[in-house]
Amino acid sequence: MIKTKEIKFNYDNQVFFKFHDINLESGENLLIIGNSGIGKTTLLHLLSGLLKSNSGSIELFGKELTKLSSFQLDIFRRDNIGIVFQKPHFVNSLTVKENLELAQYIANKKDNKRIENILKNLNIFDKLNKKTNQLSQGEKQRVSIALAIVNSPKLILADEPTSSLDDDNCSNVIKLLKKQATDFGAQLIVITHDSRLKKHFKKSIEL
Amino acid sequence: MNIFKLSIKNIFNKPLSSLITVALLALGIGIISLLLQLNSLIKDQMENNLRGIDMVVGAKGSPLQLILSSVYHIDSPTGNISLEEAEEISNNKMVGSSIKLLYGDNYKGYRIVGAEKKLIELYKGVIKQGKEWDNPYEVLVGSKVYEKLNIKLGDNLITSHGLRETGQSHSDKSFKVVGLLESSNSVMDQLIITSPESVWNIHSSHDDEEYEDENKEITAMLIKFKSPMNIIRFPRQINENTNLQAAVPSYEISRLFKLFGFGIETLTYLAYLIIIVSGFSLFINLFNSMNDRKYEMALIRTLGASRFQLSRMIIFESLILTIAGFAIGLLFSRFGVMFVSSLMDESINYNLDSIKILNEEYWLLGLSFLIGLISSLIPAIQVYKMNISKILADE
Structure with a gap:
């Protein structure tokens, strides 16, 4: 259950954002679509607890995020949310496997089997021991999806996952994301300006 | 995988800048330790031979x-x-x-x-x-x-x-x-x-x-x-x-030590200067790497790592480098003592053996530790206060 109500946010009393309410039953995916500068990334950060809203309520899986301390938010994010960034980021000194192991360590987990399963499912198992800067763009995106789902989150948040892709790849990536979400039992929220994605989602809201 | 391992991987990921810091610290620590060792060995040897002679x-x-x-x-x-x-x-x-x-x-x-x-x-x-x-x-x-x-x-x-x-x-x-x-x-x-x-x-x-x-x-x-x-x-x-x-031997020997004590003192100050420079080099390395690594640190935070864990990573990196520098410096001083000892043995039939860890060297270990801590303090605080949302929004 994901429920937001009258979230407002402002940066340094200058830029004000007011967001539509979100109501998502468990099992449902959501597309949030809007043009640049309308606060898409801000909303994603609010939903993941990276930012705290000025007013309104954000309820995720029965927890009211606005009432958590930043330390509690770290833990909540760790246990419940996986984020796929527009541009993939990794710890550059580590290999693909080590990056995933680090993510597990942070969540107090250790499960090599799961790492293998995820990488096989994403068709990049052969890149297990590669440094992340040796990967192609597409492989990087897959590894960043792997990082988002390695700790079995209940919610996957994706920020503009397809903005720089051609139509074929765009559709591949979004199918991949949806498949991973289904395979590993997570809900998916994609935030984008890419209207090509509309056809892939039953439920969408425009900012 | 854990934070300590991550720190080590990070150090080896930029070997050159790590190397220069370690080398500088090792040089400073090595010079001081060598002087301390030689001073103590020569003094011991001299005093040992003075026993019973007034x-x-x-x-x-x-x-x-x-x-x-x-x-x-x-x-x-x-x-x-x-x-x-x-x-x-x-x-x-x-x-x-x-x-x-x-x-x-x-x-x-x-x-x-x-x-x-x-x-x-x-x-x-x-x-x-x-x-x-x-x-x-x-x-x-x-x-x-x-x-x-x-x-x-x-x-x-x-x-x-x-x-x-x-x-x-x-x-x-x-x-x-x-x-x-x-x-x-x-x-x-x-x-x-x-x-x-x-x-x-x-x-x-x-x-x-x-x-x-x-x-x-x-x-x-x-x-x-x-x-x-x-x-x-x-x-x-x-x-x-x-x-x-x-x-009177004891008087003459203390006079002798005063004579070359001045040289030792100058060299010691020089070595401390090198240690301070190594601290700066360490600080600059860490500080620069903050910028290079801000996205990956933001990533680690979004994965759920706490501010403390990230700060700890930086402090570990700093301490690993300084402790490595200390260890290499000490090793260097031991080889130095062996070398000087063999020189003395050849030229004046005098030799210095029995190398032990001096109290002052424990101080040097403490000093290395302190330098590691101080150099990483500002970067660690920076990481602690890092605004991940802003970094990620800027990409």
Whole structure:
């Protein structure tokens, strides 16, 4: 259950954002679509607890995020949310496997089997021991999806996952994301300006 | 995977900048530790050899030279004094015990000292093989000498005149090895000891049957007082009232240490400067890497790592580098000591062994730790206060 109500946010009393309410039953995916500068990334950060809203309520899986301390938010994010960034980021000194192991360590987990399963499912198992800067763009995106789902989150948040892709790849990536979400039992929220994605989602809201 | 491992991986990911920091710190720590070690070893060695010697009497000249030649056997003697005058002093009621020393010859660079048997007791010498001398021309050989020159019991040593190898050799007369000494960790290890008569005889005209007592000379006399109080009055009396020279070893040695202490101090300051520079280099490395790594740190935070964990990663990186620098510096100083020791062994038959960890080196470890902590403080605070949302929005 994901429920937001009258979230407002402002940066340094200058830029004000007011967001539509979100109501998502468990099992449902959501597309949030809007043009640049309308606060898409801000909303994603609010939903993941990276930012705290000025007013309104954000309820995720029965927890009211606005009432958590930043330390509690770290833990909540760790246990419940996986984020796929527009541009993939990794710890550059580590290999693909080590990056995933680090993510597990942070969540107090250790499960090599799961790492293998995820990488096989994403068709990049052969890149297990590669440094992340040796990967192609597409492989990087897959590894960043792997990082988002390695700790079995209940919610996957994706920020503009397809903005720089051609139509074929765009559709591949979004199918991949949806498949991973289904395979590993997570809900998916994609935030984008890419209207090509509309056809892939039953439920969408425009900012 | 854990934070510590991550820190190590990060260090190896930029080996060059890590290397320069470690090298600088190792250099600074190494220099200080080397100076400390040498200072302590030389002081130990010098003081060890001073035990039981309150005053040295010899011919007029430099007091330091007198001490170096007759206590440490590393300089030429100041000259000879008459046995008669020496005996007058040793009979003085303030004198507890005295040992007469005579020099004259060497065997392949090692000194042959004519001495009373009390010298062996002074250095707590133990005979390993053979016995003490009974007759002139019989010698006891110090451990370093027989090890180096492979001398065995019963060997005949043909000596050369003077204290250096190049002297004219007494081909007609040789010394017989009657005893080998156990190592005593003192100067005695590098001496060949014989009776005073041997030295008197070898240098007298061979036609004379008996050497007249009043003509006999000795090189120096080691003296122990009955009471330590005499150390102030007695040497001055000798220096003022006789044509002998009295020198107090402990005083001369502390004067010597003051002389080269200035050089050591300058070098130590230089080394501390290098350590400070290494701290700056460490700080700049960490600070720069903050910017290069801001996205990956934001990623680690979004994965749920706490601010503390990230700060800890930075502090670990810093500490690993400084502790590595400390360890390499210490290793470097040990090799330095070994090198200097082998140099000294070759040139003046002196060697320094027994390397231990000095208290000051624990301080250096603390200092390295502190530098690691201080250098990483600002970067760690920066990471702690990092606004991940802003970094990720800026991409």
